[in-house]
Amino acid sequence: MKKFVKWWLPVIVWMGVIFVGSSIGDVPRVGGKTTDGLVHRTAHVLEFAVLGALLLRAQSKDGPITKRATINALIVVALYGASDEFHQRFTPGRSSEGVSVMLDVVGGAIGAGVWRWWRSRRQPRPERVVAGHTESTNEATADRMAD
Numbered sequence: 001m002k003k004f005v006k007w008w009l010p011v012i013v014w015m016g017v018i019f020v021g022s023s024i025g026d027v028p029r030v031g032g033k034t035t036d037g038l039v040h041r042t043a044h045v046l047e048f049a050v051l052g053a054l055l056l057r058a059q060s061k062d063g064p065i066t067k068r069a070t071i072n073a074l075i076v077v078a079l080y081g082a083s084d085e086f087h088q089r090f091t092p093g094r095s096s097e098g099v100s101v102m103l104d105v106v107g108g109a110i111g112a113g114v115w116r117w118w119r120s121r122r123q124p125r126p127e128r129v130v131a132g133h134t135e136s137t138n139e140a141t142a143d144r145m146a147d
Contacts (some may be wrong), residue, residue: 007058022084026093045107051113052077052108067118077108
């Protein structure tokens with residue numbers, strides 16, 4: 001149960017935050033039409049970037065991040081984005097746009113990419129054998145840069 005809470009509860013809570021946000025009817029406008037559109041589209045990207053990162057985190061846990069986990073995360077982001085737009089169709093004062101699902105997937109991909117990058121910087125690089133001795137890839141990079 002502790003593992004579920006650690007890895008999957010943040011995903012579920014964040015999905016709940018997205019659902020509640022989509023349930024708010026008559027969202028106030030921000031500035032003019034262009035500014036309002038930009039703010040709402042940016043919000044889609046950011047909220048689904050968080051979801052993409054959380055999904056990838058939950059699937060990979062402390063292990064390596066695989067392509068399969070990344071693809072699974074993006075599929076879930078796309079499905080949840082589509083269900084979010086479907087839900088908004090029935091929310092008074094809200095509309096549903098297909099382009100929003102695309103922005104959700106872009107956000108999920110950004111979030112997954114940022115999570116991959118952050119994890120790669122956090123974890124030690126694997127060692128490799130070069131000319132009969134073992135060195136970390138960090139040492140090899142430093143040696144090449146010094147040459």
